Amino acid sequence: MLVRLPVLVFAALLLLAQAARAQPAPPPAGSEAAKAVVGAWEISNADRDRTCALTLRGASAGAALALQWEAKCAQVFPFTREITAWRVGAREAIQLLDRTGKTLLELSEVEGGLYEGERPGEGLLFLQSAAAGISNERSAEQMAGDWAFVDRASKPICQITLANTPQGPENLSLRVKPGCDPLITRFAPAAWRMDRGQLVLMPKTGDPWRFEESDPNTWRRIPEARQPLQLVRQ
Numbered sequence: 001m002l003v004r005l006p007v008l009v010f011a012a013l014l015l016l017a018q019a020a021r022a023q024p025a026p027p028p029a030g031s032e033a034a035k036a037v038v039g040a041w042e043i044s045n046a047d048r049d050r051t052c053a054l055t056l057r058g059a060s061a062g063a064a065l066a067l068q069w070e071a072k073c074a075q076v077f078p079f080t081r082e083i084t085a086w087r088v089g090a091r092e093a094i095q096l097l098d099r100t101g102k103t104l105l106e107l108s109e110v111e112g113g114l115y116e117g118e119r120p121g122e123g124l125l126f127l128q129s130a131a132a133g134i135s136n137e138r139s140a141e142q143m144a145g146d147w148a149f150v151d152r153a154s155k156p157i158c159q160i161t162l163a164n165t166p167q168g169p170e171n172l173s174l175r176v177k178p179g180c181d182p183l184i185t186r187f188a189p190a191a192w193r194m195d196r197g198q199l200v201l202m203p204k205t206g207d208p209w210r211f212e213e214s215d216p217n218t219w220r221r222i223p224e225a226r227q228p229l230q231l232v233r234q
Helices: 005-022 078-082 182-187
Strands: 039-045 051-061 064-069 085-088 094-097 103-111 114-119 123-129 145-150 156-167 171-176 189-195 198-203 209-215 218-222 230-233
Touching: 078 103, 103 123, 156 182, 156 189, 209 230
Parallel strands: none
Antiparallel strands: 039 051, 039 123, 051 064, 064 085, 085 094, 094 103, 103 114, 114 123, 145 156, 145 230, 156 171, 171 189, 189 198, 198 209, 209 218, 218 230
């Protein structure tokens, strides 16, 4: 055993070194990946009842890059008070850092410029370019009507009606037709709204579902769950 122990330790160290080399290195602060995300962003929670603005700057802040929070961010998301810099990490994730360089929140791109990350005590958080959805925003009039949830096999599993009548201060009415798949009845959509180019369905309780436009008559759920879903106009 005394003879074999150094061999085992050496083998373990070799495996650790190989694993470290396999990890993709983060791009440098001034890389093209970083330049591509410099600009104005909005951070929000899943329900979008808390939002504030963030500007990712291209100027250096130590080994990372500078950023600027909207004043209200400190109240809306208290943890942002500790975040003083940012960088693009491995796999081009956006990392928000404290003064020591520790990553307090990492957000990965899930669909077309929409980034998602999770933080203990906050749940899912989203980062989206402030200009991303505005030019593509469809009106309630354009979206109102009958739609069907369609599964991976292109089979309709539920039909809903998006109405153009208010339900509360921000949302619009939604009606679920009989005969829906349990996946939809468990989610129990009760209202909807447009949010920066995305269609958001709100349940009676729980987290909303978000859909991104594939074409004017087809919207797909983002991020894609284990059972991919689309909404198709009827």
